[in-house]
Amino acid sequence: MTALRSAMVYLGLAEDDKRYDDYDEYVDEYDVPGHEMAPGEPSAEVTPIRRVQAAPAVRDVEVTQMNRITTIHPSTYNDARAIGESFRSNTPVIMNLTDMDDSDAKRLVDFAAGLVFGLHGSIERVTNKVFLLSPEHIEVDAEGGDTPQARGLFNQS
Secondary structure, three states, rough: OOOHHHHHHHHHHOOOOOHHHHHHHHHOOOHHHOOOOOOOOOOOOOOOOOOOOOOOOOOOOOOOOOOOOOOOOOOOOOHHHHOOOOOOOOOOOOEEEEOOOOHHHHHHHHHHHHHHOOOOOOOEEEEEEEEEOOOOOOOOOHHHOOOOOOOOOOOOO
C-alpha cells in the first residue's frame, strides 16, 4: 500500500480494501518515455481541432429612438422579474416602491442595482422610494444641468 493510500485510509477518505493493492504498481506501456511504435502496431491519424470564433465580451447596443418608459409599482419582491425583463429590453424603468415595506423595497433596490451594473445602465433616485433605471444608451440630466456622475454601484445609505 502506498503512503498516499495509507494516509487516505487513516483520514477515512478511502476504505482499507486489499483487493486493489496490486494496481498501485501498474504502468501503461504507452506512457513510458522512449516507447516507439513497433512495425505493424496500429496507428491513428490526428484530426486537427477547428477553432470557432467566440462572441466578443463587449456587446454593441443598438441605439434606437426612445419612445417608451415603463412604470412599475411592485407590491412584493416577486415583481422583480417584470422590472428585469423591461430593463433587459433596453426600456427605461421607473420603479415606484411606495406600496412596499422597507425590507422588501431594499431588496428590490439591491436587485435593480445589480441589474443596471450587469447591463451597464444607471440608477437614479427620483424621490425617497421612486427610482429611474436607464439603459446604457440613455443619458439622464439632473436638475440644474449638473454634469452626470460616473456610472458606478448604487449606494443606498
